[in-house]
């Protein structure tokens with residue numbers, strides 16, 4: 001293999017128009033290589049095409065053009081091997097309400113042709129913390145438990161690559177932490193992880209490398225550290241001595257009054273100096289009780305790269 005778990009070239013997807021709408025170009029020619037062993041983040045605003053891409057990898061959506069290689073296997077040439085290499089935890093909670101978690105895992109294992117002697121249902125239920133619910137109907141499980149069951153289903157055939165589509169959207173902190181500790185553990189065991197998330201801090205914390213897609217096109221791909229270094233936006237956070245009536249103004253400064261009374265001034269270090277910012281603050285007649293600067297985070301990079309669209 002090339003050292004890449006996934007290699008995508010020229011990937012396009014056009015959905016047929018729905019209800020009188022024209023066809024929808026969800027992916028417009030994406031090239032993407034995902035290194036083996038990484039935790040890889042796929043980021044993009046709603047409608048960017050993340051789920052479409054992931055569902056193509058999972059074999060749930062048929063691409064319109066391009067090539068997809070999973071673990072070295074071309075999806076069109078070796079569909080069975082490429083499918084066996086990947087496990088997908090989908091965004092939607094599509095579970096059969098009448099299956100118990102153990103039955104759901106057994107059925108899934110059957111679909112993937114895992115022989116009975118090699119099934120690991122109990123071990124996987126243990127991993128996701130569902131051992132005590134192994135015999136409960138899926139419809140009686142909480143939303144969080146259903147999500148954990150979806151993760152379990154993605155693991156039954158011991159794939160080399162695990163894909164999670166917005167696994168923590170709308171879940172509580174406890175479940176989020178559990179999912180991430182599972183992900184870290186699996187990655188330490190050598191599994192390549194691909195995830196989409198809306199929580200940028202999470203991508204920042206979890207991912208080695210990130211691709212950002214917007215309107216069906218890749219707008220950036222880099223190590224998380226490089227991506228963060230790419231932007232020179234800084235925010236100066238000023239706590240005024242008294243309540244402020246006039247906000248400071250200045251070219252190249254974005255000024256915002258926070259609910260706690262602090263004034264946040266975002267500026268580009270290449271164009272505006274900290275001194276300019278402080279001068280604008282004094283000009284507005286504000287006396288400063290406390291001041292600190294905050295470096296750009298992924299949110300800034302993300303806004304910068306997706307604003308143009």
Ligand code: ADP
Pocket residue numbers: 015016018024025026044045046047048049050051052053
């Ligand atoms: P994301 O996961 O990044 O939010 P999606 O891949 O779900 O984005 O959607 C990308 C675009 O394709 C959106 O404009 C969406 O409305 C459209 N789309 C997704 N699924 C379908 C479908 N089955 N039929 C038609 N259009 C679709």
Ligand code: MG
Pocket residue numbers: 050051052091165166
């Ligand atoms: Mg999606």
